[in-house]
Amino acid sequence: MPKLIKNRAIVEDDFVLVTTIEEGADAPEGNVILPVQYYLDNRDALASRDNVAVWLESDQPAELLNDIHQEVAFIAVNFPKFADGRGYSYARLIRERMNYTGELRAIGDVLLDQLHFMARCGFDSFAVREDTDIEEALTGFEAFRYSYQAANDNPSPLFRKRLG
Amino acid sequence: MYVYDEYDHAIIQDRVKQYRDQTRRYFEGKLSEEEFLPLRLQNGLYVQRMAPMLRVAVPYGMLASKQIRKLAEIARKYDKGYAHFSTRQNLQFNWPELADVPDILQELADVEMHAVQTSGNCIRNTTTDQFAGVCTGEVEDPRPYCEIIRQWSTFHPEFAFLPRKFKIAVNANTESDRSATDVHDISLHLVKNAEGKTGFRVVVGGGLGRTPIIGSAIRDYLPAEDLLTYLEAIIRVYNQKGNRLNKYKARIKILVKALTPAKFAELVEEEWSHIKDSDSKLTPELLEKMKSYFTEPAYEALEDNSPEFEAKLAESKGFANWVNRNVAQHKKPGYAIATLSIKRPGHAPGDVTDVQLDKIADLADQYSFGEARTTHEQNIVLADVKKSDLFAVWEAAKEAGFATPNLGLLTDMICCPGGDYCALANAKSIPVADEIMRRFDDLDYLHDLGDLDLNISGCMNACGHHHVGNIGILGVDKKGEEFYQISLGGDSGKLNTTAIGKILGPSFKRDEVVDVLDKILNIYVENRQEDELFIDTFKRIGMEVFKERVYAKAN
Ligand code: HEM
Ligand code: SF4
Numbered sequence: 001m002p003k004l005i006k007n008r009a010i011v012e013d014d015f016v017l018v019t020t021i022e023e024g025a026d027a028p029e030g031n032v033i034l035p036v037q038y039y040l041d042n043r044d045a046l047a048s049r050d051n052v053a054v055w056l057e058s059d060q061p062a063e064l065l066n067d068i069h070q071e072v073a074f075i076a077v078n079f080p081k082f083a084d085g086r087g088y089s090y091a092r093l094i095r096e097r098m099n100y101t102g103e104l105r106a107i108g109d110v111l112l113d114q115l116h117f118m119a120r121c122g123f124d125s126f127a128v129r130e131d132t133d134i135e136e137a138l139t140g141f142e143a144f145r146y147s148y149q150a151a152n153d154n155p156s157p158l159f160r161k162r163l164g
Numbered sequence: 165m166y167v168y169d170e171y172d173h174a175i176i177q178d179r180v181k182q183y184r185d186q187t188r189r190y191f192e193g194k195l196s197e198e199e200f201l202p203l204r205l206q207n208g209l210y211v212q213r214m215a216p217m218l219r220v221a222v223p224y225g226m227l228a229s230k231q232i233r234k235l236a237e238i239a240r241k242y243d244k245g246y247a248h249f250s251t252r253q254n255l256q257f258n259w260p261e262l263a264d265v266p267d268i269l270q271e272l273a274d275v276e277m278h279a280v281q282t283s284g285n286c287i288r289n290t291t292t293d294q295f296a297g298v299c300t301g302e303v304e305d306p307r308p309y310c311e312i313i314r315q316w317s318t319f320h321p322e323f324a325f326l327p328r329k330f331k332i333a334v335n336a337n338t339e340s341d342r343s344a345t346d347v348h349d350i351s352l353h354l355v356k357n358a359e360g361k362t363g364f365r366v367v368v369g370g371g372l373g374r375t376p377i378i379g380s381a382i383r384d385y386l387p388a389e390d391l392l393t394y395l396e397a398i399i400r401v402y403n404q405k406g407n408r409l410n411k412y413k414a415r416i417k418i419l420v421k422a423l424t425p426a427k428f429a430e431l432v433e434e435e436w437s438h439i440k441d442s443d444s445k446l447t448p449e450l451l452e453k454m455k456s457y458f459t460e461p462a463y464e465a466l467e468d469n470s471p472e473f474e475a476k477l478a479e480s481k482g483f484a485n486w487v488n489r490n491v492a493q494h495k496k497p498g499y500a501i502a503t504l505s506i507k508r509p510g511h512a513p514g515d516v517t518d519v520q521l522d523k524i525a526d527l528a529d530q531y532s533f534g535e536a537r538t539t540h541e542q543n544i545v546l547a548d549v550k551k552s553d554l555f556a557v558w559e560a561a562k563e564a565g566f567a568t569p570n571l572g573l574l575t576d577m578i579c580c581p582g583g584d585y586c587a588l589a590n591a592k593s594i595p596v597a598d599e600i601m602r603r604f605d606d607l608d609y610l611h612d613l614g615d616l617d618l619n620i621s622g623c624m625n626a627c628g629h630h631h632v633g634n635i636g637i638l639g640v641d642k643k644g645e646e647f648y649q650i651s652l653g654g655d656s657g658k659l660n661t662t663a664i665g666k667i668l669g670p671s672f673k674r675d676e677v678v679d680v681l682d683k684i685l686n687i688y689v690e691n692r693q694e695d696e697l698f699i700d701t702f703k704r705i706g707m708e709v710f711k712e713r714v715y716a717k718a719n
Binding site: 059061082083084085086088089090092096097111113114116117118120121133136139143144145146147148149150151155156157158159160162163 | 169171174175178179182185186194199202203285312315316317318319320321322323324325326327392400403404408438442443444446447449450453
């Protein structure tokens with residue numbers, strides 16, 4: 001089973017990412033992460049399952065999750081390329097605007113050097129890219145001891161701390 | 165000047181450590197070229213035609229003398245004894261070894277410097293008026309706000325992978341605009357409201373490059389306390405909606421234009437309404453604290469008139485010329501702002517040697533409270549010189565080769581590195597600058613021409629700001645051959661007059677450029693009225709006159 005970093009530990013990933021589903025086709029059985037639009041289109045049929053997560057593509061607005069984040073197993077946000085930084089803003093909106101407290105997973109082109117930023121924006125689980133050394137990737141969270149600005153991990157910017 | 169505390173030190177030290185590790189992983193083959201690219205770019209490291217180029221951040225242009233000495237040392241030890249001032253107030257080294265960069269960053273960190281966010285698709289070094297805090301006509305000193313923005317934008321986790329690089333400039337002067345503010349992604353103009361409270365007029369969507377655009381105001385007054393939350397709202401909207409498919413359409417200027425400024429403003433206000441009262445709202449205590457870093461140095465109480473100074477002025481025409489051109493009015497009686505011109509034939513505009521850097525540091529220590537500033541026009545400023553010391557400064561500067569009395573004149577040109585260094589260039593630009601400097605070396609003529617911005621870029625990326633030069637020269641490629649396109653009428657020096665130049669017509673070969681320039685100047689001289697500047701004559705008589713004469717068939 002592929003591995004995953006969750007809450008700063010390496011764990012087995014027991015969900016299967018479903019990248020495409022034909023229109024009208026049934027969702028696969030088992031633990032699945034479905035495209036968010038498919039979930040929205042088949043919400044009634046899927047509502048009874050508790051093993052369905054959804055993933056958001058980077059060109060889809062986070063608002064698609066507004067009504068459903070409470071009923072899905074978790075939310076994943078795709079980074080089709082590490083240089084595509086939309087997912088960072090989505091994470092903050094999902095956490096801070098929707099008050100989502102469940103698992104928020106980064107998937108796709110997830111690399112060591114992005115983990116610190118992703119964690120600060122609210123991701124707590126990371127399906128690092130297959131060719132990444134996952135043990136070494138854990139060091140990515142320790143890049144910086146302090147941060148100047150507020151983010152999801154700490155709503156209070158450093159200047160407040162400095163002012164005492 | 166801002167001084168690091170334990171947190172700033174820790175953040176920059178951690179960065180050096182992180183980059184050392186990234187460099188190690190790259191050399192071990194654990195990071196591909198493609199993955200290493202944005203990481204090195206976030207550390208200001210380009211790979212150029214000759215070698216890597218390292219761009220060092222000079223936040224809002226401020227340098228302490230010990231920092232300048234360190235830059236000189238780095239130029240000697242890791243480069244070829246040169247450094248280069250850029251139009252974004254930063255400094256570039258053109259010859260460092262990839263493997264040495266972690267050590268260079270460590271040496272920089274030792275003097276509270278870094279190369280953070282000088283490149284890559286993140287919020288870049290914030291720029292401002294090089295005369296901030298010492299000039300007349302200022303609403304308030306913009307530097308505390310620049311430092312607040314610097315800290316907030318440093319490693320901003322949400323904005324490290326924007327669609328494109330992102331530049332913010334702050335202007336506080338009601339009489340001039342020395343940082344080409346309105347051609348930035350966000351430009352902030354300090355203003356006071358009816359109650360006398362400080363705030364900002366917020367302008368977004370300016371930029372040069374392939375599609376030059378002057379920014380649009382989306383808010384006439386933003387209270388100073390709301391600075392960071394509002395910036396966050398703007399950039400969050402841009403991060404989500406900016407074009408990521410085509411890098412030429414990825415700048416915020418394209419988004420603002422496509423949506424219209426009004427619609428863009430609406431999206432920003434909506435976003436902002438959710439975060440405006442968060443802990444990122446600035447407190448009066450923080451504003452006071454930041455201002456305390458930029459308080460006045462220990463000025464002496466002086467008469468404005470210095471008899472020694474007046475005597476030297478009368479005695480030496482050379483000195484008087486220099487004062488006339490390179491020295492600006494200071495807000496304190498008896499003090500002056502002296503600009504050292506880094507422009508001279510045989511050297512690329514903005515190039516300084518290690519020896520010159522050391523000299524600048526000495527002058528700063530001796531005459532200007534140990535500080536100097538870089539300018540977007542690629543010069544160096546000693547901001548707090550006693551008038552009675554100006555003669556000594558001039559003599560020392562002359563000896564070191566940076567006392568050319570040409571500030572604001574034709575030969576004080578902005579010029580990018582072009583084809584000599586830059587892998588993106590269509591044409592060389594340094595040799596063009598050099599030819600111009602050699603041809604127009606008659607100072608009396610240059611002074612007679614008066615204020616005139618000439619800007620040169622080697623390609624449409626516009627690093628040399630050619631669009632906003634009164635005269636702009638742009639290197640273009642025609643079937644593999646170098647050509648130069650000339651534009652007229654660009655402007656960036658004053659408030660609300662920012663303009664993008666218009667293209668004169670078909671481009672020229674390199675050996676024609678100087679003659680064409682000569683014709684353009686002659687047309688101006690023949691047509692000007694009394695003290696009219698080039699830009700004003702151009703506006704009055706229009707492009708056609710220039711076009712006809714320049715392209716007239718010789719017969
Ligand atoms: C040799 C190394 C350099 C490279 C590879 C380089 C590359 C670029 C590129 C690709 C752009 C265009 C980005 C866009 O679409 O806006 C750009 C813009 C710019 N560069 Fe450079 N550049 C270099 C050196 C410099 C230097 C030496 C300066 C200053 C003298 C400079 C100042 C600027 C400025 C101010 C812009 C912004 C134009 C705007 O407002 O859009 N660059 N550079
Ligand atoms: S304008 Fe073009 S040639 Fe000049 S430095 Fe920029 S990218 Fe290079």
